[in-house]
Amino acid sequence: MGFEVGRFEGGVDEELICPICSGVLEDPLQAPQCEHAFCGACIREWLSRQQTCPVDRSVVTPAHLKPVPRIMRNMLSKLHIRCENAAFGCSAVLRLDLLPAHINECEHNPKRPVPCEQGCGLIIPKDEVRSHNCVRDLRVMVLQQQQKISDLEKLTAENKQQLTDQKREIQLLKEYMRALRISNPGTRVQEQPSEQNEVLAWVSSLQPARVTRWGGMISTPDAVLQAVIKRSLIESGCPPAVVGSLIENSHERKWPPGLSTLETRQMNRRYYENYVTKRVPSKQAVVVMACDNQHMSDDMIVEPGLVMIFAHGVEDM
Template sequence: MGFETKRFQGDVDEELICPICSGVLEDPLQAPACEHAFCRACITEWISRQPTCPVDRQAVTASQLRPVPRILRNLLSRLSTRCDNSVHGCNAILKLDSLPSHLAECEYNPKRPMPCEKGCGLVIPKDELADHNCVRELRALIATQQGKLTEYQQELAEQRLVINEHKRELALLKEFMRAMRVSNPTMRALAEQMERDEVARWAASLARARVTRWGGMISTPDDMLQVMMIKRSLSESGCPPHIIDELMENCHERRWPPGLSSLETRQNNRRLYEKYVCKRVPGKQAVLVLHCDNAHVDEHMMLEPGLVMIFAHGIE
């Protein structure tokens, strides 16, 4: 709907009047052929009922409507109008294009957001301040949030049930595959391939890591560091259960390949470290060097299913 003509100073040119609502054009659009202009809301509603121009009845669809020319927009913007809040005491006279910004700040706007000064800190419309009750509003807000929390908890419980069911089905499938591997070489190969694919998918989900100080490597981590920090983080990241214990064994230099088995060999082979594709152990100063990511690395520098290297510092 357009602006009421009586709110404008002086006469308004007929070209600036919407033929549908008889108000001054608001957010105008025009028909492509006849170029008749209308308020956006007016013409959109009209066309939804009958796809014709209201003036000359030429066929027109909503997708054919176009913005009015710049000269028409300029004429509209230069019209002088009273503020919408004149009935509430605002005496401002301003150009039409300045009206939106003025309304946002107008002190007479009854719907202007105002902070409550009684202590609750809620922002509410100005015309509701007189009847505002902090305790009532805060209770309502808490009730709403508790309702949302209950919904989230229910959704979470349902998702956990689904996840647990999937885990149970996966465990049964794995037990079946293990049983078949014992008696059927084909199934053994298939199961091994599935396990390799599972490791590859997990590896792809991990972030790349860069080691800036290889000298910070801890070659003989204690059991507490391994179990309480690294193993838990690997499990939470989705590490396939069938390799997690083996990876934890590979934290220690006693299980490292020949190229890393002693301080001397590690120093001699430091230039080869840059070949490693390292993945970050989430939240820890440690990296995974997985076999599936490092097929290009020499055999004397790699193990199946991979290495866990723990550092005192130097992981990005």
């Protein structure tokens, strides 16, 4: 709804009057073809019932609406308006563009937030001070907070259940695949190509390593650092089929859920010592291969493995 015309000092140009509410335009929007302007709230409510211009009945949809020209916004901002709290004693007359800031600070505003004078600490609208009861309103606030906590706990429980169900489905799928391999040896041979034997042989050739400073883990290595590690992997005899995957998995966007964020990494630090890690030759980096870490949970390892790069703290065992 627009501003009451009677609140303004001097005349108001007809172009600044909303054809729907007959008030001075508030948050105005314009129809693109006919260029008629309306209060934003007025035209949206109108178009929710019929998608035509209220003035000339041309077709208009909410998506067609656009802001009014700058010259019209400037004309509106220069109008002088009386404060809406004039009935409560405010005598201020100010430019329309300054009105919102004034309303927030107006001492005559009955809805201005004020602290409770009885010491309960609540901030309440000025016109509710007389009816305010500290104990009652604090009790209402406590009940509201308890409801919010209950809703959050319910949502968390639902998310945990979904995660549990997903893990159960993954485990059932793994057991099904294992049963298929046992019952069909031919299939098992096909799923264990010579490339996998090459990976196992390469992993066995690497020097076991120990990470002493997990806090030095680099979660987002730059391209140059990744290129250096990739060259070292290739020189160590890493099968070409897995080099690309290992380097791609050196970035946290490809890490398993247990490492994917700083929060989860901090929570799971106690599990890090269970990793079987192999040194990337001559580098402050290790490979954590799935074939070496089958004892780890699914949220701590990815296939075929990942490279962890450190600023410091990698030692040979």
